[in-house]
Amino acid sequence: MRDLIYLKALLISFIVSTFLISGLYFFLPFNSQVRQNIGKALDMDVLYLTSGETVHGWIWDEKEGMVVGGTKEGKIFTHRRSECVYIHRNVFLQYLRQMI
Amino acid sequence: MGDKFSARPSRNKRAFLRVPVRLRAKLYLKGSFYRTVLVQELSTNGVAFILKEESSPDAFDLYLQLNPFSKAMKIRIEVRNRLKVPGGFRTGCSFAETSEKDQQLIDEYISRFVSIAGPSIALNVGAFFCSIDASWRILAYAIHSYYVSRQFAGTLPQPIAQYFYLFTLLLYAALSFTAFALPAYVIDRKAERRFLLSMECLLGAFVFVVTKSVLYWQVHLWRSEYLLVRGFFWAQFFLACYVGLAIAGGIGLLRKIDLILQIEEVHRSHMR
16 A cells, blocks of 8 residues: 555656646757747648648748748758648648647 | 255255355256356355256256356356245255365355455545545634734635634544544444444545535646646545545445354354
């Protein structure tokens, strides 16, 4: 019985400490790699093109009917707005919002 | 028979835990069939059944099957007392001769009967999963709120009715952690109340998990093109099913807990 109490205490400590360690995220400098990576992942956009192609990347600019951005591989893409069936912005942030 | 048996109950100084059962058994007298009886109580050292007649032999061979698929065990029993009850005489007997293997089977049967470990551990595991779920949700909520308010300068909508949802999330975490922290073993009435409280807390957490699973279903999270999101949906679905089954098991256990506590209370009173 005592072993069970110790085990529970250990498991609760594990959850709470993991939570607190993860919470350190907010105390990291804004330009730290972890924050940049998480921010980038949450900010990712997806372009579904009329050709059936899907482009995963980050949209930088949308002007005069053109969509300009960069892909994960570091390539720059430019598409007409009319070539895009749908633009899913901030995909993972939207998912995160639905999941929490 | 003589004065050995009394029609009135005597204070039994038994040291063996006795459990209520309903098992058909056959009585044999000097090798020939005597009667089929319904065993109503079983302990590690004896049985009790109802016989219609007051006067019966002092000893029998009892053929007892603990479950329909097990082999019948032969036990030599000696009648210790008779008590007038509606429908006949409750005949209490002690084991005079049992094989070591049969005695072990009876011991295991009684241990299993009084054990509630399985469902109570399932409840605790369910509460543990909910605690993990609540922790990551709070963290994800904080990260989401941070990005919405800072990085996107409020251009994205905040999570559903922000403060109300945060309160719900904190309540979910509190219920899950309380359900997990409360002891799962039931040894007395006080522990029984704690067990009930733990189950009620988990029930609250279950409502949250089911509501979220329904919402995920509505937004077709399970059809997402991302494995991570689909995996999350199925993990959540598994959590809802597991916690639901654990609670159902716990509810099914309530009557048994009450019965076991009654048995143990009677047993303790005899041991004093």
